[in-house]
Amino acid sequence: MDTESTYSGYSYYSGRSRGSHRHGERSRDRHKTRNKDSRSEKSVTINTPPAEPLLGDSAVRGEQVQDDNWGETTTAVTGTSEHSLSQEDIVRITKDLEDSVGLDCRRYFTLALAVILGLLVFLTPLAFLVLPHLLWPEKLQSCGTACEGLFISVAFKLLILLLAVWALFFRPPRAGLPRVFVFRALLAVLVLLFVVSYWLFYGVRILDSQDENYQGIVQYAVSLVDALLFIHYLAIVLLELRQLQPCFSVCVTRSTDGEIRHYNLGQLSIQRAALAILEHYYCDFPVNNPALLSASKSRAAKHLAGLKVYNVDGPGNNAAAAGLVHSQSRAMIAAAARRRDTSHNELYYEEAEHERRVRKRKARLVVAVEEAFTHIKRMQEEEQKKAPGDVMDPREAAQAIFPSMARALQKYLRTTKQQHCHSMESIQQHLAFCITNNMTPKAFLESYLTPGPTLQYSRDHWRARQWTLISEASVTSGLKDGSIFLLKCVDFSLVVTTKKIPYIQMSEEYIDPKSHKFVLRLQSETSV
Amino acid sequence: MSFVPGQPLTAVVQRIQIQKLRQGENLILGFSIGGGIDQDPGQNPFSDDKTDKGIYVTRITPGGPADAAGLRMGDKLMQVNGWDMTMVTHDQARKRLTKKNEDVVRLLVTRKSLEEAVKQSMGSFPRQ
Numbered sequence: 312m313d314t315e316s317t318y319s320g321y322s323y324y325s326g327r328s329r330g331s332h333r334h335g336e337r338s339r340d341r342h343k344t345r346n347k348d349s350r351s352e353k354s355v356t357i358n359t360p361p362a363e364p365l366l367g368d369s370a371v372r373g374e375q376v377q378d379d380n381w382g383e384t385t386t387a388v389t390g391t392s393e394h395s396l397s398q399e400d401i402v403r404i405t406k407d408l409e410d411s412v413g414l415d416c417r418r419y420f421t422l423a424l425a426v427i428l429g430l431l432v433f434l435t436p437l438a439f440l441v442l443p444h445l446l447w448p449e450k451l452q453s454c455g456t457a458c459e460g461l462f463i464s465v466a467f468k469l470l471i472l473l474l475a476v477w478a479l480f481f482r483p484p485r486a487g488l489p490r491v492f493v494f495r496a497l498l499a500v501l502v503l504l505f506v507v508s509y510w511l512f513y514g515v516r517i518l519d520s521q522d523e524n525y526q527g528i529v530q531y532a533v534s535l536v537d538a539l540l541f542i543h544y545l546a547i548v549l550l551e552l553r554q555l556q557p558c559f560s561v562c563v564t565r566s567t568d569g570e571i572r573h574y575n576l577g578q579l580s581i582q583r584a585a586l587a588i589l590e591h592y593y594c595d596f597p598v599n600n601p602a603l604l605s606a607s608k609s610r611a612a613k614h615l616a617g618l619k620v621y622n623v624d625g626p627g628n629n630a631a632a633a634g635l636v637h638s639q640s641r642a643m644i645a646a647a648a649r650r651r652d653t654s655h656n657e658l659y660y661e662e663a664e665h666e667r668r669v670r671k672r673k674a675r676l677v678v679a680v681e682e683a684f685t686h687i688k689r690m691q692e693e694e695q696k697k698a699p700g701d702v703m704d705p706r707e708a709a710q711a712i713f714p715s716m717a718r719a720l721q722k723y724l725r726t727t728k729q730q731h732c733h734s735m736e737s738i739q740q741h742l743a744f745c746i747t748n749n750m751t752p753k754a755f756l757e758s759y760l761t762p763g764p765t766l767q768y769s770r771d772h773w774r775a776r777q778w779t780l781i782s783e784a785s786v787t788s789g790l791k792d793g794s795i796f797l798l799k800c801v802d803f804s805l806v807v808t809t810k811k812i813p814y815i816q817m818s819e820e821y822i823d824p825k826s827h828k829f830v831l832r833l834q835s836e837t838s839v
Numbered sequence: 840m841s842f843v844p845g846q847p848l849t850a851v852v853q854r855i856q857i858q859k860l861r862q863g864e865n866l867i868l869g870f871s872i873g874g875g876i877d878q879d880p881g882q883n884p885f886s887d888d889k890t891d892k893g894i895y896v897t898r899i900t901p902g903g904p905a906d907a908a909g910l911r912m913g914d915k916l917m918q919v920n921g922w923d924m925t926m927v928t929h930d931q932a933r934k935r936l937t938k939k940n941e942d943v944v945r946l947l948v949t950r951k952s953l954e955e956a957v958k959q960s961m962g963s964f965p966r967q
Contacts, residue, residue, distance in 0.1 A: 836871045836898070837873075839936040
């Protein structure tokens with residue numbers, strides 16, 4: 312068995328050390344004399360807990376110690392392949408469908424509310440102006456010059472308000488957030504209260520008493536429109552301006568391969584900060600390529616597969632189950648640390664070999680592409696005399712030169728594990744695009760040599776449909792120094808930590824420009 | 840008087856003993872020094888080798904104690920009371936010369952005329 316052969320060369324050594332770690336002492340010089348390579352730093356001191364259980368446990372543990380599923384639970388965990396659906400994936404997809412339906416309802420609801428509020432806001436001043444004419448036209452004083460001047464002012468202010476509201480609020484929604492947008496809700500409530508209070512005043516003091524002073528009514532309507540413009544100013548400051556000044560530095564780490572980026576954000580709520588981060592993610596982070604992680608997964612599997620723990624005492628040791636499992640895992644850690652592990656050596660040589668292979672393939676690819684590009688050239692206007700059969704549009708030209716470089720490109724993509732990112736169709740399209748825009752072969756190749764941001768690749772393959780925000784603090788609360796939250800999608804998650812940009816205390820020092828004087832370094836002479 | 844860095848320096852030196860003169864509350868010697876390892880050696884008018892950063896006598900007060908003891912302008916100080924003067928800063932040299940508890944300074948100085956005098960004397964009396 313694998314484990315036996317690993318231990319055979321060190322049987323005395325391991326026996327000694329097993330004894331030593333039961334007593335909790337370390338024999339350092341012993342290790343040094345036994346082996347030449349510096350294994351002494353691998354010596355592990357473990358104090359196993361005593362085998363007798365604590366008094367309270369025996370009452371709790373009534374179950375069998377011998378776990379019948381030991382065959383399943385002690386083998387190594389391998390990652391499921393990317394294209395298979397496990398049970399939890401199916402559950403997740405159905406949950407997603409339900410959620411998306413709920414989200415749409417909410418969006419239409421808020422849209423309807425917003426439209427109603429907007430109509431109310433716009434029609435109110437007009438109503439204020441028109442209602443006296445409808446209800447008591449004969450009692451109303453005629454509108455003088457100043458009053459008509461105010462009509463123009465109302466009209467233009469309403470127009471400005473309309474344009475401003477269109478600019479600020481009538482934009483296509485970027486995202487659906489989990490909770491309501493607090494500032495918008497507050498503003499809507501404020502506007503509603505405001506308009507309702509104006510209507511109340513109007514209803515009581517003007518409609519009921521049928522006021523004849525039309526100029527006063529027009530001025531009242533003008534004051535309403537002015538106040539609405541000021542509320543719009545407040546909306547701009549709260550929604551747009553407040554978060555512009557950078558206040559926090561967030562560090563975004565992708566959980567699968569550790570890509571890290573740092574961004575500066577202003578004072579935002581957690582959900583808005585998450586939205587900003589996701590938009591940056593699509594533009595900045597290189598695409599998530601799960602094929603690159605298969606090597607480390609297989610290494611992890613090998614680490615676990617080498618050791619198995621057998622409980623030779625049998626099922627009689629009922630009460631010591633908790634302590635036993637604990638000591639088992641500790642023993643595994645100790646054994647793994649002590650085992651002669653050459654996997655680092657393999658890793659080093661494997662990586663060197665892989666790099667060499669990649670470079671060789673890249674060289675072949677570059678040569679093939681450059682040669683392919685020399686086969687076509689742009690037709691000049693004067694060369695109309697060529698037969699129409701020879702003249703090609705970009706797509707045909709791309710198809711003509713593609714076969715000569717296809718093999719080299721395919722091999723390179725396979726070596727760098729990118730072959731599922733690019734389909735043949737997309738490669739040909741890109742080639743046609745490069746030919747049309749007079750790009751050099753190097754420009755054509757750049758998009759295949761380095762993984763680009765996620766947005767570059769075709770939509771359905773890589774873009775996550777739904778992100779989940781996981782946070783201990785409430786998602787509508789603001790970002791604070793040290794707040795941590797997760798953005799989870801199906802394949803990976805982004806871990807976000809925030810740090811506050813420190814308060815900077817600056818002082819000034821004035822240096823007189825005339826004080827910049829210099830002397831030659833002469834021999835100084837001292838009298839003694 | 841050229842020196843090779845790292846090699847011991849050999850020079851013909853003259854021993855000069857100067858008695859300090861009390862003027863008010865100061866003890867003066869009556870000459871001025873220049874040079875030092877923190878100074879610019881290219882400005883030294885008295886040195887042969889313009890990389891020599893030693894301490895040189897730049898001025899002698901006529902009638903002062905140094906003049907009476909036989910110190911000349913252009914002399915290079917090699918030792919002061921046993922302390923080395925070939926590798927000191929200007930300020931260290933000044934301090935060694937102006938110690939308040941010492942009445943007398945014993946200098947070892949070297950100058951070009953000494954070397955020539957020795958050569959001449961050796962040349963005129965060839966070894967038998």
